[in-house]
Amino acid sequence: MEQKIPTMAEMAAEGNEPEILFWVGCAGSFDERAQKITRNICKILHHVGISYAVLGTEESCTGDPAKRAGNEFLFQMQAMVNIEVLNGYNIKKIVTGCPHCFNTIRNEYPGLGGTYEVIHHTQLIQGLIDEGKLKAEGGESFKGRKITFHDPCYLGRGNNVYEAPRAALEILDTELVEMKRCKSNGLCCGAGGAQMFKEPEKGNKDINDERMLDVIETGASVIASGCPFCMTMLTDGVKHMEKEQEIKVLDIAEITVRANGL
Amino acid sequence: MVAQIVFIIILLGAVYLFGKNVAKVRRNILLGRDTDRSDRPAERWAIMTKVALGQTKMVKRPIAAVMHFFIYVGFVIINLEVLEIMIDGIFGSHRIFSKPLGSLYGLLIGGFEVLALLVLVSCVVFLARRNILKLKRFSGTEMTAWPKSDANYILTIEILLMTAFLTMNAADYKLQLLHFGHYATAGSFPISGFIAPLLPSGPGALAGIERGCWWFHIIGILAFLNYLPYSKHFHILLAFPNVYYSNLKPKGEFTDMASVTNEVKAMLDPSFVPEPAEVSRFGVKDVTDLTWKNLMEAYTCTECGRCTSVCPANITGKLLSPRKIMMDTRDRLVEVGNNIDKHGKDYTDDKTLLDNYITREELWACTTCNACTEACPVNINPLEIITEMRRYVVMEESQAPASLNNMFGNMENNGAPWKYSQADRLNWAASDKVD
Numbered sequence: 109m110e111q112k113i114p115t116m117a118e119m120a121a122e123g124n125e126p127e128i129l130f131w132v133g134c135a136g137s138f139d140e141r142a143q144k145i146t147r148n149i150c151k152i153l154h155h156v157g158i159s160y161a162v163l164g165t166e167e168s169c170t171g172d173p174a175k176r177a178g179n180e181f182l183f184q185m186q187a188m189v190n191i192e193v194l195n196g197y198n199i200k201k202i203v204t205g206c207p208h209c210f211n212t213i214r215n216e217y218p219g220l221g222g223t224y225e226v227i228h229h230t231q232l233i234q235g236l237i238d239e240g241k242l243k244a245e246g247g248e249s250f251k252g253r254k255i256t257f258h259d260p261c262y263l264g265r266g267n268n269v270y271e272a273p274r275a276a277l278e279i280l281d282t283e284l285v286e287m288k289r290c291k292s293n294g295l296c297c298g299a300g301g302a303q304m305f306k307e308p309e310k311g312n313k314d315i316n317d318e319r320m321l322d323v324i325e326t327g328a329s330v331i332a333s334g335c336p337f338c339m340t341m342l343t344d345g346v347k348h349m350e351k352e353q354e355i356k357v358l359d360i361a362e363i364t365v366r367a368n369g370l
Numbered sequence: 371m372v373a374q375i376v377f378i379i380i381l382l383g384a385v386y387l388f389g390k391n392v393a394k395v396r397r398n399i400l401l402g403r404d405t406d407r408s409d410r411p412a413e414r415w416a417i418m419t420k421v422a423l424g425q426t427k428m429v430k431r432p433i434a435a436v437m438h439f440f441i442y443v444g445f446v447i448i449n450l451e452v453l454e455i456m457i458d459g460i461f462g463s464h465r466i467f468s469k470p471l472g473s474l475y476g477l478l479i480g481g482f483e484v485l486a487l488l489v490l491v492s493c494v495v496f497l498a499r500r501n502i503l504k505l506k507r508f509s510g511t512e513m514t515a516w517p518k519s520d521a522n523y524i525l526t527i528e529i530l531l532m533t534a535f536l537t538m539n540a541a542d543y544k545l546q547l548l549h550f551g552h553y554a555t556a557g558s559f560p561i562s563g564f565i566a567p568l569l570p571s572g573p574g575a576l577a578g579i580e581r582g583c584w585w586f587h588i589i590g591i592l593a594f595l596n597y598l599p600y601s602k603h604f605h606i607l608l609a610f611p612n613v614y615y616s617n618l619k620p621k622g623e624f625t626d627m628a629s630v631t632n633e634v635k636a637m638l639d640p641s642f643v644p645e646p647a648e649v650s651r652f653g654v655k656d657v658t659d660l661t662w663k664n665l666m667e668a669y670t671c672t673e674c675g676r677c678t679s680v681c682p683a684n685i686t687g688k689l690l691s692p693r694k695i696m697m698d699t700r701d702r703l704v705e706v707g708n709n710i711d712k713h714g715k716d717y718t719d720d721k722t723l724l725d726n727y728i729t730r731e732e733l734w735a736c737t738t739c740n741a742c743t744e745a746c747p748v749n750i751n752p753l754e755i756i757t758e759m760r761r762y763v764v765m766e767e768s769q770a771p772a773s774l775n776n777m778f779g780n781m782e783n784n785g786a787p788w789k790y791s792q793a794d795r796l797n798w799a800a801s802d803k804v805d
Contacts, residue, residue, distance in 0.1 A: 109799055109801060113799035134787055136798070137796070138790045143803070147805055164795055165792055165793055165795045169781050171781070173777060174777075175624055177764060177777070178760030178762075178763060179778055180765065182781060185634055186785070215619070216623055219626045220631065261738075265621050265622075265740040265744050266622025267620050267622050292744050293744075300737040300738050301739070302777065305776075306773040308688070311735075
């Protein structure tokens, strides 16, 4: 990547404190597709000149999948170690690239001694649009393309964030079409609750295939989302339906970067 | 006089029986663990007013919402009429409110009649949806013979009660026109006026019909009252406290386990001395491991199936049905309660909610997406029961699916659910990575 990504350790060594910590998350760190989204979030932060840093090798899983799977021990071990690191760096504000990290740090860390202002990257983007720092100009045009937004469960129902990701799409010169199951009625991609890490139980179809029916019904050529797990599930769904030529799955951060030519 | 005594005996008997059954339900609910829901009372009153009284979560399905609203308003308002029936029954009076209320009385009775008709029509439509149209929402593995009959009994009883009420008014109306006995002109009969021509014209027969319907109506209501604690229809009462004690936190936030926090703190810091806490198992194996709120929810569930119809696991043919989780919890709780009644407090059968009622396959199908909790019109939370049972399976039994154990192992060893080295966490930022 062109820009140098600042880490907390380096910043602290220089005696600096960033305005915001970018919590990358495991998918954002290791999953090849999600890594692209991570880099795009950094491009946005860099573009608007926010002082930020990442934890890098000091970051560890928030413990979300362990908690959803019922392993509260492991969750709390992860949480307490992370909280120690975050508090050690005197972190006040966090932006995450993943709704699961967002939910866990925002809602489940305070009870264990970690209280921060936590936002999801779509909320960061919405804020920057509202402040006039981000527009949709100088980049790829989405004109004439139908876009639909898939609500990640832990962003939407889990935390009532429905408008932020849509705000990032509404500034595009494009048509935002809603699926019949959207917002609080949104259908899960099938990855939550630690399902990402196991085979689904026996059934008659996969949940992401069911979701593709909603997508295809809208006639959208872009599915936007804001979650690395949804990204995997939706991308697989598009493949199963053999719609790779017609339908692209993009994160809100990627769409923002493309629209602004960053 | 004899009629008055009979009435009073029936009334007292019905109220006593109902009180006894409610006390048993309360006892069963309090078998659950404690959880504090006494915070934020103003918010709780507000949510109860909105969701329970105002039925705002029903509107997602407009047809059912409108008809349910008719039945709800009809039943609440027609209870004013029941008050008059009670007083008449005890004192041997007839339409005691008619004189003091004057012309308002006519308006009220007329209003009750219109509502009674709306209730009646709605119940007929509801019966048709269940038995003729066979809506998918009302079927499923958990919808066995009893839950299906329960629903049909409730709707049929309501139809019979409303029919008796209207027929009683029709006979009364005819007797009023005949100036027969104590049937003084009172009330207005916009609906029963149409039934009147179907009734016989002899005053003796009419008085018989009027009294017959009067007794049928009031005894029916008292019997129905006593049916409630055994039925899904108990929701008409429990919906209110159940919504009052709703989870007010974000849906994505799962409960913390203080007992685990102590152990983890002791593990990370050997000098940490935890406060003594009551020893209980981690997670939920049987209903008594659940909180009283989980158990109240089980009694509140009216088996409408909105949760199951939006559950991604259920939609794609998995075994999980959130409605079944609630119904199983109630069935098991009733069984545990009956065991206590029969064999005393310390009796244990060799059954548990886990395995005897809810299978592991159901638990592991959940995506924790919160569609079920969002859909429930009375804020029931099947997801909490599912995750608590997962906690038992994982922490007490170490019986998680193998792939999840791999995930746990990765997280313990390298701080990620996948097998990647912690040292590679920043590789995405390398200068050669260009999109």
